[in-house]
Each structure stands twice: as C-alpha cells, then as structure tokens.
Amino acid sequence: MKQVSRWFSRNLIRIYAVLGFTYLFIPIIYTIAFSFNASTKSNLVWVGFTWNNWLNPCGAPDVCNALGNSLKIGVLATFFATILGTLMAFAMGRYAFKGRSIVNILIFLPMATPEIVMGASLLTMFISFGFNPGFWTIVIAHVMFCISFVVVTVKARIASLDPRLEQAAMDLYADERETFRRVTLPLVAPGIAAAALLAFSLSFDDFIITNFNSGDVNTFPKFVYISAQRGLPPQANVIGSSMFLIALIIVLVGQFVGRKRTGVR
C-alpha cells in the first residue's frame, strides 16, 4: 500500500499529463470515429461502420463547395499576409526607425481586439462604402487579421539568429545582397514557413469575422455552424479529420526535416 501511494505521488504529474492529453483529444477521436458512421441523416447516434463517407466526401450537399471556398480563401490570404507580414518583420527586427512604437501598437492591436469587433467594424465599413460582402471581402479580412501573427512569428525567428553568421558572410566578401540571399533568408525561411502555416490555419478555421463579411458565400466553418442546428452530415467529419491528419503530418515532417538539417538530437 505504501509503495503504491509512493509510486502515485512520484508519478502524479505524469498521470495528470495523461489525463490532460486524453481531455484534449476526446472531441478529435469522436470526430474521427463518427466520420465512419453509417448514418444517413443526422450524425448523432452510432449506426454502424462504413467507408462510404470517406469514399464519397462530397456526398452531402454544399459541403465541397464550402470546402473549396475555404481552401481558396486560405491560400490567397496566406499568400498576401505572409508577404506583407514578412516585410514588416524584417523592418521591425532589423532596423531602428522613428515611429517604431506606433507601428508596434498597430501590429499588436488586431491581436488584442475580439474577432467580433473586427468583423462588425469591417462590415460597417463595407456597407457604408456600398461594398457587397462576398468572396473578396473575406480574403481582405483574413489578410488583415493574419498579418500581425506573421509579423510576430517571423520577427521572433529574425531575433533568434546569430548575428555572427551574417558577419562571417560579409568577412568572406559577400556583399549585402548576397548575404541576405544566401545566409539570412535561408535561416529565416523556417520562420516564414511556420508563419504561413499559422496564417493558413487561422484563415481556414475562422468563423466569426467570416460570418460578418461573407454575404452568401459559404465556407467550411460556416457550413458546420449552419448544419449543426439540423445535424451535421458525416462528410463534415471526414473533411475535419483529413484536415487534422494533413496538418499533423506537415508539422511532424517539418520537425523531422528541421532536426535533420540542424543535426540536433
């Protein structure tokens, strides 16, 4: 008995961690499991196992249209936000200039503003300028709220670089442009990739700002929200599960490649 309680107190934190991770993954496991459910209408009760939903992910009406829109918006928003944000990150991470603190506040504010306020204010502007909300207003909105996250991510990477690497390149007679192209940029690249991944997942997952500025354009989160009231088709679980697995694979491969390149553990 004493041994048991000793083992328990010594491993308390590990037991806790296992419980914590279980809690984190309950809805994920549920979502994946119910993507195999042979239900025809609402996916609430377990009927039986089937591959059909995975073989026919567009089987539910409108689901693939919504997914397509989300992917297009995600790619466009990631592209623009990553470029704009990376340029800003280089300015913030590499230069001292007047107005720095104001720019800092401008970058920080969108992250500290609740989504509903940003969504509502953008819609107010689009309405008062006679702009009809639709596909492009969603892209504009997504670029806006992704920029700050890109800046913060890339800037952190720039700040963590060893300045001696660039000095070494200069010592070896590389001019400024060459140093940037062959030393700085490759070193910052993982940060830019991480920022792009973050931007894409923020954009793909966004509901509140999108809901305000989408008009009648459907996105995947919007689809889930609307059909949740009547019962979600299992195809939504298929798409959610595949996005989850794809993202997981990208991150794991990225980690593996990163470890190999740097040769750390």
Place this chain on the structure above:
Amino acid sequence: MSTALLQATTHEKKPSITKKKLLPYWLLAPGIIWLVIFFLVPIYQLISTSTQTQGYGIGTYVQTYRFSNFIDAITSSKAQLIRSFEYAFLATAFALIISYPLAYAVAFKSGRWKNTLLVLIVAPFFCSFLLRTVAWEQILGEQGLVIKFLRFAHIMGAQGHLTATPFAVVAGLTYNFLPFMTLPLYASLERIDIRMMEASGDLYANALTTFRKVTIPLSMPGVVAGTLLTFIPAAGDYINAELLGNPGTKMIGNVIEARYLEIVDYPGAAALSLILMVTILILVMAYVKRAGTEELV
C-alpha cells in the same frame, strides 16, 4: 504552428542600426497601409456608426451624435455584458489550472518525448474549431454516452442535462482556447534554468517552496501572455454560447451578432462592440501593468 506561437513569446533583441534610413519604411508600407485601411478605418467607421440614429427605411442611419446609444446599449444588454466577462474569467482560470501542470510536465518531465508532446498539445487545433465544439455538444448532449451513463448510475435524474447549461458554455470556452494558454506557459517554463531550482533546493527549500518562490515567479511572463490570449477571444466569443448554451447563457457576442445580422440595428451593435473593445483594453492594460511585463509584442 507550435513553433510559431512559441516564438511569439520569446525575447527579442535590439535591432542593429543601419545607414539606410528609408528602407524600413518601404518594407513596412504595404502592411501598414493594409492595416490602416482594413483595421483602423473600420474601427473609425464603427465609432462613427455608434452615435447614429435610424433614418428613413430599415438599415439606413444618419449621424446625429446620439451618445445615449451607449447608455441604451449598456442598459439593454447589461446581463450579457457581465456574463461575458464572468464566463471568460472562469474559462481563463480553469484553463490556467489545467494548463500549468500540463506545460510543466512537458517542459520538465517529458525527456526525449518533448517535441512530440508539444505537437500533441497543438494538434487538436488542427481540427476545425466549430467541429470540436459540435463534437462536445454531441458527446455531452441528449444522445451522447456521458448523459446516458450519468442517468444510468443515478448521478443525474431524468430531467438533468449537461448541454444548454452555463457549465457547458464555460467548459467549451475552456477547451477551445486551452492551447493559447498552454503554449506561452510552456515557453516561459522551458526557459527557466534548472539550476535555479536546484539552488533553491540546496538552500533547504522543499519542493513546494521552490515551486512557489522560484518556478511560479519565473513563469509569470507565460502566465500573463496565456491568460490574455485566452481571456480576449473568450470574452468576445459567441459560438460556444450558441452551440452549448441556452437563451439564458447568451454572451455579448450573441447580442452583437443578432443586432448586426438579424435586427439590422447597426448603431446599437457598434456601440456594444466599442464597449466590449474598450473594456477589454482597459482590463488588459491594468492587468499588464499590475503583472509588470510589458514585452508582449
């Protein structure tokens, strides 16, 4: 994504000064223009809409500088406003209690599994936010296993339910923003020099005292960043209240959304949005000042 949020909380170094004075402005210009046009101008539009009144026809409003819109908005939605901050506060507190040991375990007890566990903490993020919330709704809902078990075991009567309760809304908020809390906590715990804890032990502090006097103070930047990253989105959220709550658990986000998209009362909704934003900014500034860490960006 894990690295992204982690790096977001690491220290920054002073940038080196170079001779080219205009270059940074050229680099900043496109992003700043975007943020000004699509963030600042809309906020200005929101401010100007908040004092308008109904013109002729639904959805048309004229500027009359009617500041009592704000008083109307507060009196009509006081309950939801207070509830939002209550729920957000509770969710933040629960997230902190759940995340701290988790982040601690990953930072100090995971050995070579550290990176894998870190990925596992963010992994639930990769599944759509709405799908996760719907999943909780179904797990805890009338058709779910949990409620059937609770009724079977007579822990809960036939009338009792888990969804459509304040408990479910707070639980949903806690779950959905948990990684925002865990990652900054992990980042600041990970930076702590183990030798500090050893030194504390050498000076006859027991494990609890070391934790209280060394670990917690050194992890404060993570606590501040994590609580802010959880509290801000939680206070403005309306999805959890919509999917997991009942009419009596509506938060301020539900009211703003309904006023905008259903009732088409733009001034009222704008006033409420501004009240929410200003309240959050005041709370954040007071909190950051109190906690004494100002390196958030």
